[in-house]
Amino acid sequence: MTLDRRCGAPSFVLRRYRSVQSCAHSPRTRTAVRPCRPITKRIYRKRPKRSRKRKKSVTYYVFLAFYYIGAVIYIYFVVLSPTETERSAVSNNLELLSFLNEYDEKFGNHFDYELSRWFASQIKITSNAEKSQELLGLLDDHDAEMESIAGITSEQLDDFREKQSYAFLSTAVLNNATEDEVGKLVEIYMRTMTFIRARKLQNFTASFLVQPWKTRLSDFEDILISADRRVLDAINSLDMLDNLKSLAKEFWKSYSSAHTPGIKESCLVYRSNSETLDYDEILDRIRVAIMMQVTSCIPPGQKASVVFVKTLKPPLTTMDSHPKFQL
Structure with missing residues (x-):
């Protein structure tokens, strides 16, 4: 393990971060008088996108069809048809x-x-x-x-x-x-x-x-x-x-x-x-x-x-x- 000459931090620590702020040095001793400010942002590699999309199964399309049919039935019988309150209002x-x-x-x-x-x-x-x-x-x-x-x-x-x-x-x-x-x-x-x-x-x-x-x-x-x-x-x-x-x-x-x-x-x-x-x-x-x-x-x-x-x-x-x- 080697120490960085500027701020006394191990070199392998500095290589794991994107950038490191330079430390202040004493003009006489040229040694670090305060430690470096910690940096928490890491470098991650992005995974390459897959060029070929996965095919959707038959179950997915069956579920989608039932979903749209249910939505149509709900709109027709619940939203468009008179409610019980409206029917009772007409009767009243x-x-x-x-x-x-x-x-x-x-x-x-x-x-x-x-x-x-x-x-x-x-x-x-x-x-x-x-x-x-x-x-x-x-x-x-x-x-x-x-x-x-x-x-x-x-x-x-x-x-x-x-x-x-x-x-x-x-x-x-x-x-x-x-x-x-x-x-x-x-x-x-x-x-x-x-x-x-x-x-x-x-x-x-x-x-x-x-x-x-x-x-x-x-x-x-x-x-x-x-x-x-x-x-x-x-x-x-x-x-x-x-x-x-x-x-x-x-x-x-x-x-x-x-x-x-x-x-x-x-x-x-x-x-x-x-x-x-x-x-x-x-x-x-x-x-x-x-x-x-x-x-x-x-x-x-x-x-x-x-x-x-x-x-x-x-x-x-x-x-x-x-x-x-x-x-």
Whole structure:
């Protein structure tokens, strides 16, 4: 073993490193006064690359094929298909629409009952203005209950019900659903539009009691015409069979006529050689009924319990007793 003259380190140690920093020397003795700084970087030789690549086995390609097939199946059935949450949301929305329709129907019967009972009383304890305020109060309570059930305002609720029921119907038609499925969704849509229309007519009738001779025909006509136009345009826009469309229109005519607040279906007047309602004549009959206390055209309705809202909480009751859309 030999020592390096500059810093006293063995020569074989210095040869194992890439470089060595020169050591400081005393100017008089020319001997190292401090040891060299340690260097830890070593020199390694790189292995030469193989010129020929190793061939992949059949197992590798089989595994790769199963991997891609599994990825496609996962994307199709998990990512693209609706989740259980989405399916339950669709089911809940359908139940909510049916529930609100049933609730509206019970409230409509109660509204007609309050109106007919006031007409039939021999001695009017409350005046027209007081009865109008009472009916408007019932409508406000009804809206408050609907908002608490759906979780949105009454103005948003009407728009939600119309768009949601039509979306279910149009989706079923596009997906070539069975006639029974389409029929149930047509019924939900028609009933939804009927009760949205009835809610506006109830408010009109309650306000009509105060000054029936000053009520404008255009206000009454706009409610009925706009509802008919929206429903007929929606049905005509769907790619359904002609006989199915005619049945849907017939169902709308009969169901909406039977649920017109303040007037019986038998008292509705149609224009000659037409299926269009004679709005002027209908309004005159309602006006005469109010001013002359004629009860022949006022529907009797049905009294509802004070807590009838709580009895309608989901799960929903069966709807077999209600008119169905038969295909």
